[in-house]
Amino acid sequence: MTENHPFEIVQDVVLQAAPDRIWKAVTEDTAAWMFPTDQWPAVTTVNEFPTHLVTRMEGADGWFNQLEHVLTPGPDGTHLHYVHSGVMTDNWEQQYGGAAKHTLFYLHTLGEYLKHFDGRPVAFADVRGPEGAAAPDAFERFLAAFGLTGVIAGEKRDLSLPGLGLVEATVDYSTPYFLGLRSEAALVRVFGRNLFGDRVGLTLHDFSLALADDAARAARSAELAAAWGEHLAALYA
Numbered sequence: 621m622t623e624n625h626p627f628e629i630v631q632d633v634v635l636q637a638a639p640d641r642i643w644k645a646v647t648e649d650t651a652a653w654m655f656p657t658d659q660w661p662a663v664t665t666v667n668e669f670p671t672h673l674v675t676r677m678e679g680a681d682g683w684f685n686q687l688e689h690v691l692t693p694g695p696d697g698t699h700l701h702y703v704h705s706g707v708m709t710d711n712w713e714q715q716y717g718g719a720a721k722h723t724l725f726y727l728h729t730l731g732e733y734l735k736h737f738d739g740r741p742v743a744f745a746d747v748r749g750p751e752g753a754a755a756p757d758a759f760e761r762f763l764a765a766f767g768l769t770g771v772i773a774g775e776k777r778d779l780s781l782p783g784l785g786l787v788e789a790t791v792d793y794s795t796p797y798f799l800g801l802r803s804e805a806a807l808v809r810v811f812g813r814n815l816f817g818d819r820v821g822l823t824l825h826d827f828s829l830a831l832a833d834d835a836a837r838a839a840r841s842a843e844l845a846a847a848w849g850e851h852l853a854a855l856y857a
Contacts (some may be wrong), residue, residue: 627828638670639693639733642698646689652744699825700727715815732792740748741829742826745845745848747845748821752815754820755814758820773793782850783846784806788804798812805824805826
């Protein structure tokens with residue numbers, strides 16, 4: 621029998637953007653820093669533009685998933701008070717640990733997007749590794765393949781990245797679970813989800829086609845997904 625476990629994840633960050641830009645990023649432009657959410661059946665329960673937003677999804681047996689954003693401008697930027705609450709079911713301890721760590725990474729990436737790419741159209745790709753990407757050492761193998769073992773945030777590296785070519789990449793995030801790379805035209809987010817019972821995966825956020833149409837960006841997304849899919853298949857063969 622499935623057992624419900626209520627949870628709450630709370631984070632406070634300061635973002636270098638005005639509240640209206642953050643509001644747009646978390647409502648319309650989620651593919652630019654996280655993943656597309658426009659197909660989610662969420663209901664907006666609080667809509668006080670541009671300072672307070674609450675969206676909620678509900679399901680059977682008391683299940684719900686709720687996101688709250690409270691935005692307060694200040695002298696050092698806009699303070700975001702973020703609350704993710706809801707109900708988790710089986711294996712909830714691992715789910716909670718993974719969700720809390722993902723939240724930190726996503727909010728950091730939101731800040732990177734707002735600082736470097738705000739408002740630019742994006743070609744988005746989400747790639748999940750093959751079965752071998754679930755191995756205990758899979759994330760470390762990914763780092764080693766690019767010479768990034770032991771890398772720390774702030775370092776710059778010249779990297780040859782599938783679909784992106786040779787780029788100067790800034791390591792903007794580095795933990796035992798995640799890696800964030802930023803080039804002049806893209807964000808690469810690598811998720812060590814093998815450490816949470818899943819597989820290593822990554823998202824690509826390419827801002828190089830600002831003047832292209834939607835079809836061209838869709839083709840670019842497919843190109844990136846194919847290039848990284850082939851790379852991960854070879855890495856974890």
